[in-house]
Amino acid sequence: MTTGLSLAVCLLLGLGAAFADVVAEPAAVVEVSAPMVASVPVGLAVDRFLDSLPADVLAIGSVEALNARIASRNPLLVDLRSPADYRRGHIPAAINLPLQGLAHHLEAIPRDRDVVLYCATGYRSALGVMALQLHGYPRVRGFAPGFAGWMAADQPVA
Template identity: 55%
Template sequence: MSEESLNLESGVDRFLTSIPAGYYTIGTVKGLKSLLENPQTLLVDVREPSEYKSGYIPNAINIPLQTLAQNLTQIPHDRPVVLYCSSGYRSGMGVMTLHLLGYENVQGFPPSFVGWQAAGEAIDTLPAGITSR
C-alpha cells in the first residue's frame, strides 16, 4: 500500500473514530420540529426530484445526494443544516460527505421522510408543472 493511501486511510480512521455517538443526528420527529423552530435552520431533502415532488417536509429544499458537491453554495457554513431522505441512508452519506468537506453544522434526520409521515406530520407537495422549489 502506498504512503498516500496509508495517510488517507489514517485520516479517515481518525475522523470516524472522533464522531461522538449520535452527534450528527436528530433522532426524533420532536427533535427535528424543535430545531426547525429556529428560522435559520436549513432543511435539505437529498432524495431525487421525483421523490421530492411527490411530497416533502414543509420548507425543505431539494438537493439530491449525487449533486451535493455541485450545490455547496446553497449550503451555509454558519447556520444549522439538516439533511433527510426516505430511509436515512442517503442523508447519512450526505452528512458524512459535508463533514469531510469542512461543514461542522450539518446533521441528519434518520427517521427520514417516512418517519415524519408515520408521525402524522404535515407534508407539502409541488403544484403540477413545477419540478423544484
Template identity: 45%
Template sequence: MLTVALSLCLLFFAPQGASAATAIVPPVVKAAAGEATAIDSAVEQYLSKLPSDFRAIRSVPALKSLLASGNVLLIDVRTPAEYRAGHIAGAINRPLNDLGRHVAEISPEQEVVLYCSSGFRSAMGVMALQLEGRHQVKGFAPSIESWKAAGEPVVTTEGA
C-alpha cells in the same frame, strides 16, 4: 472532492447489486469463523463512545423543535420526483448525486439537516458535507417515512 467522497461512500457502503437508493445497511466484515475482526471491534468501541445525537436527529419531535428555531437549512436529498410527491415544508431539494454542485450554497457555520426516505442517502450526504468542511450538518435518521407516520404534514408539488 464531494463527488469523490460520495463515490467512495457508494462503493464501500452499498451492498453488492444494490443502488444507493435501495441500500440501507452497510456490509459488515466478519472473520472466516464468524467472529468479529479487530477492525469491527475497534469501530464498535469507537461508535459506542459517541453521543446518541452525534450527527443525527433521532426523533420527529427533535426535528420539529430544531425547525421551530427558524435557523436551520433543511435539505431533502431524494430525487426530484420523490421531493414533488411529498416533502417537509421549508425543505429544499438537492438530490444526493447533485449535492456536490451546491456545497458553496451552504455556509460552514450554518446548521443543516439532511433527510431522505430511509436514512441511507442522508447519512452519505452528512459524511460528504463533513469532508467539505460543513461541520454543522446532521441527518434526520427517522426519514420522511417516520415524519409521515407521525401524522406530520408534507407538501406536494405539481408534476409528481
C-alpha cells in the same frame, strides 16, 4: 454501508478516482499504494475522521427532536431524494439537492447555519452527512427517521 465507508475513506484520503473505479467495476480490486495515502496509515486516517465527528452526528432521531430544532434554530432542511419524490411531497421549507449531485451544489449550503439532511429512510442522509463533514461543514446533521418517519408521525407535507 460498506460503500459509504469506502466513499468516506476515499474522500478523506483524496482517492476519489480509486473509488470511482470500484463503483464502475464492482468486481474490480483496487490496490492503494503507499504514495497515494501519503504518510498516514489508512486505519489511522479513518480513526481520526471518526473521532472528529460530533457525538450527535445523527442525533436527530425523532420527529419531536426535529420539530424542536426547527423551532429553535431554523436550520436549512435539505431533501436528498429525487426531484420526482420531492415534488410528490416534502417537509415544508426544505430545498431539494439529490445526494448524487450534492457535491456540485455546495454553494447552496451555508457553513454558518445548522443544516439538516433527510431522505426517504435515513441511509442517504447518513452518506450526505459524511460527505459534508468531509467538505468541512461542522453544523450538518441527518434526520434518521427520514421522510417515512415524518409521514408516519402525520406531520405537514408541502
